[in-house]
Amino acid sequence: NAIAGTPIDRSFPKDFRWGCATASYQIEGAVNEDGRGASIWDTFSHTPGKVANGDTGDVACDSYHRYREDIALLKNLGVGVYRMSIAWSRIFPDGRGQPNQKGLDYYNRVIDALLAAGIQPYVTLFHWDLPQALPGGWQNRDTAHAFADYAGYMAGKLSDRVRHFITVNELRCFTDLSYQVGIHAPGLKLPPAGINQVRHHGVLAHGLGAQAVRAHAKGDTQVGIADNTSFFVPVIETSEHIAAAKKATREDNAMFLTAIMEGRYIDSYLAAAGKDAPKVQAGDMATIGTPLDFVALNIYTPTYVKADPSVPRGWTPLPHLPQSPRMASPWLYVGPEVAFWGVRLTSELWNPKSLYISENGCSADDVLDAQGRDDDADRIMYLRNYLGQFQRATAEGYPLHGYFLWSLMDNFEWADGYTKRFGIHYVDFKTQQRTPKLSAQWYKELIRRNALV
Numbered sequence: 001n002a003i004a005g006t007p008i009d010r011s012f013p014k015d016f017r018w019g020c021a022t023a024s025y026q027i028e029g030a031v032n033e034d035g036r037g038a039s040i041w042d043t044f045s046h047t048p049g050k051v052a053n054g055d056t057g058d059v060a061c062d063s064y065h066r067y068r069e070d071i072a073l074l075k076n077l078g079v080g081v082y083r084m085s086i087a088w089s090r091i092f093p094d095g096r097g098q099p100n101q102k103g104l105d106y107y108n109r110v111i112d113a114l115l116a117a118g119i120q121p122y123v124t125l126f127h128w129d130l131p132q133a134l135p136g137g138w139q140n141r142d143t144a145h146a147f148a149d150y151a152g153y154m155a156g157k158l159s160d161r162v163r164h165f166i167t168v169n170e171l172r173c174f175t176d177l178s179y180q181v182g183i184h185a186p187g188l189k190l191p192p193a194g195i196n197q198v199r200h201h202g203v204l205a206h207g208l209g210a211q212a213v214r215a216h217a218k219g220d221t222q223v224g225i226a227d228n229t230s231f232f233v234p235v236i237e238t239s240e241h242i243a244a245a246k247k248a249t250r251e252d253n254a255m256f257l258t259a260i261m262e263g264r265y266i267d268s269y270l271a272a273a274g275k276d277a278p279k280v281q282a283g284d285m286a287t288i289g290t291p292l293d294f295v296a297l298n299i300y301t302p303t304y305v306k307a308d309p310s311v312p313r314g315w316t317p318l319p320h321l322p323q324s325p326r327m328a329s330p331w332l333y334v335g336p337e338v339a340f341w342g343v344r345l346t347s348e349l350w351n352p353k354s355l356y357i358s359e360n361g362c363s364a365d366d367v368l369d370a371q372g373r374d375d376d377a378d379r380i381m382y383l384r385n386y387l388g389q390f391q392r393a394t395a396e397g398y399p400l401h402g403y404f405l406w407s408l409m410d411n412f413e414w415a416d417g418y419t420k421r422f423g424i425h426y427v428d429f430k431t432q433q434r435t436p437k438l439s440a441q442w443y444k445e446l447i448r449r450n451a452l453v
């Protein structure tokens with residue numbers, strides 16, 4: 001066999017950006033320090049029965065005090081970019097009004113230390129820790145305007161050093177999981193009209209926030225979103241199943257990314273919502289459709305789909321089965337092709353200028369062995385397979401420019417508390433010691449080669 005042993009090109013583009021991601025409430029702790037106001041996650045995590053083991057983010061990874069250590073971990077990996085978020089209530093303890101200089105000082109210290117280490121920050125303005133003081137939270141349209149004021153303020157303060165701003169993280173989580181399913185803060189279970197209105201305020205906040213960032217930023221600033229779009233994988237790569245996956249992706253995300261990329265709610269969504277459709281004011285849809293410099297995707301779980309002429313919409317999702325492979329979180333099914341199809345379908349549907357993966361990673365049953373090591377081969381398996389599919393996307397020419405691994409280190413995993421570990425560094429939450437897992441070494445080698453290893 002003449003071609004046996006011939007390696008295929010598994011490299012990433014030359015200027016591909018490698019990074020890690022975290023979020024404020026999940027790592028910072030210090031919830032009562034330097035004038036920080038309460039967020040809805042403080043309230044929720046302190047409500048008995050809401051978070052596993054009654055865990056809270058009161059201390060988390062104590063990154064408010066240990067950020068220099070965290071940046072040293074990043075530097076050791078060799079990443080060029082870091083995705084972090086700002087706790088809104090450190091800056092505006094009441095959500096609006098008087099800014100809190102000490103909160104801003106903290107982020108200035110972090111950003112300056114990152115830049116000194118040669119790492120570019122990508123700053124998410126809202127990663128779920130909504131100031132508790134805002135009446136009605138996302139049920140109140142005013143919250144979208146408060147967000148825009150805060151976003152503009154941050155852009156004015158940081159854009160001399162921060163080139164990339166992300167408005168909000170994961171629309172579906174801070175609306176549906178929080179106000180419909182009720183497993184995230186504030187833990188409500190609204191009926192259809194209520195949840196549709198919350199979703200509308202979410203996309204409106206994004207659009208107003210993107211405009212505010214542009215209005216207040218100095219210099220060359222890019223603005224985008226980090227969305228956990230639900231992506232459909234054609235069960236067989238034929239044109240009919242690919243068309244089904246594309247249609248499913250557009251329709252299933254109608255109230256989120258589709259509205260943002262198209263500046264309107266598509267007819268199938270409005271028809272299905274009927275009298276429960278959101279109340280939309282003049283100008284809202286144009287604001288929501290504000291053109292973005294980049295779209296960033298959090299990609300974890302696939303839904304496989306088939307073309308199905310027997311149903312009116314023409315597609316049927318294939319259910320996950322009890323034995324379908326998944327990682328340590330029950331929702332985290334393994335389907336690496338979603339990495340390729342997420343990028344390809346987003347490109348084909350909406351032709352964004354630039355794409356990033358703002359999160360990808362997995363929970364695993366991490367334990368330190370007697371020598372204090374965590375040889376997380378299962379996480380390496382997961383990452384290698386997903387990154388293989390992202391590499392396919394870059395090799396086929398889709399405009400994917402960077403990847404942020406979730407997460408730099410184990411942290412407060414929302415309703416799962418500290419029971420689910422997503423880090424490539426192990427955190428001992430008693431001592432706060434950070435230990436690189438084998439996956440950290442694997443990721444470092446991948447970054448060094450800029451190719452799959």
Ligand code: PNW
Pocket residue numbers: 023026169170173228298331359406413414422
């Ligand atoms: C994302 N689901 O959350 C978040 O952006 C992170 O803050 C989080 O730690 C990470 O993924 C891992 O969970 C999700 O139930 C939470 O499908 C839940 C789901 C998806 C994403």
